[in-house]
Amino acid sequence: MRKIGLLGGTFDPVHYGHLVAAEAARDARRLDEVWFIPTFLPPHKPQPGADGARRREMLEAAVSGNPAFRVEDIELRKQGTSYTVETVAALRQRYPDAEFHWIVGSDMIRDLPNWRRAEELAASVGFIGLERPDQPSDDASLPEYVRSKLARAEMPPLGISSTDIRRRIGEGRSVRYLLPDAVIEYIQRNGLYES
Numbered sequence: 404m405r406k407i408g409l410l411g412g413t414f415d416p417v418h419y420g421h422l423v424a425a426e427a428a429r430d431a432r433r434l435d436e437v438w439f440i441p442t443f444l445p446p447h448k449p450q451p452g453a454d455g456a457r458r459r460e461m462l463e464a465a466v467s468g469n470p471a472f473r474v475e476d477i478e479l480r481k482q483g484t485s486y487t488v489e490t491v492a493a494l495r496q497r498y499p500d501a502e503f504h505w506i507v508g509s510d511m512i513r514d515l516p517n518w519r520r521a522e523e524l525a526a527s528v529g530f531i532g533l534e535r536p537d538q539p540s541d542d543a544s545l546p547e548y549v550r551s552k553l554a555r556a557e558m559p560p561l562g563i564s565s566t567d568i569r570r571r572i573g574e575g576r577s578v579r580y581l582l583p584d585a586v587i588e589y590i591q592r593n594g595l596y597e598s
């Protein structure tokens with residue numbers, strides 16, 4: 404059975420924190436592939452700055468050349484608010500021979516019990532939780548149905564966020580080495596995130 408990691412996010416824009424997280428999860432849990440799933444509308448966040456097509460194109464530029472990484476645009480095609488429980492159900496139906504693992508940063512782990520139909524989601528997928536430097540994990544406060552499905556993966560702490568990248572670009576500052584050059588070139592070519 405193929406083991407697939409799913410990394411959902413706004414990716415507005417994708418950065419090295421996302422790519423290192425995906426690779427750390429793949430390596431730690433021996434995943435065959437990681438699929439990056441850009442949200443159409445994130446459930447708990449303001450609407451993205453860049454539209455779905457642009458966020459997908461930035462992701463494609465970022466993962467190109469890595470055969471273990473690919474972009475899955477199921478949520479963009481579906482439109483509406485992107486609920487993980489619905490995405491996982493659709494992917495399980497489409498790929499019955501795959502075993503899916505949802506990858507989350509440690510900031511998101513604490514929030515998992517508040518996700519739509521969280522118990523049903525936990526019954527249908529494993530979680531791989533990554534450490535994020537600014538938000539240390541505290542598994543003791545998690546309900547058993549999440550804890551029993553949660554595996555940990557370590558990654559070198561990278562305090563990179565899309566919010567910080569958007570702010571830097573808006574201020575005309577450098578974002579070099581925070582995200583792949585191909586994504587920076589795409590942002591510049593399309594005039595994204597400029598104030």
Ligand SMILES: Nc1ncnc2c1ncn2[C@@H]1O[C@H](COP(=O)(O)OP(=O)(O)OP(=O)(O)O)[C@@H](O)[C@H]1O
Binds near residue numbers: 420424561562564
């Ligand atoms: N630097 C990082 N290290 C580890 N995980 C990360 C990092 N940045 C984002 N993630 C994880 O990647 C997933 C998608 O993140 P998202 O696209 O929301 O990025 P973000 O940088 O947190 O965005 P924003 O700043 O716009 O909120 C989430 O599970 C998040 O926890």
Ligand SMILES: O=C(O)c1ccc[n+]([C@@H]2O[C@H](COP(=O)([O-])O)[C@@H](O)[C@H]2O)c1
Binds near residue numbers: 411413447486487
């Ligand atoms: O399904 C939910 O209720 C839910 C609530 C919050 C976040 N998520 C998913 O978690 C992923 C990361 O979210 P974000 O807000 O960091 O982009 C993204 O795929 C979201 O759709 C999902």
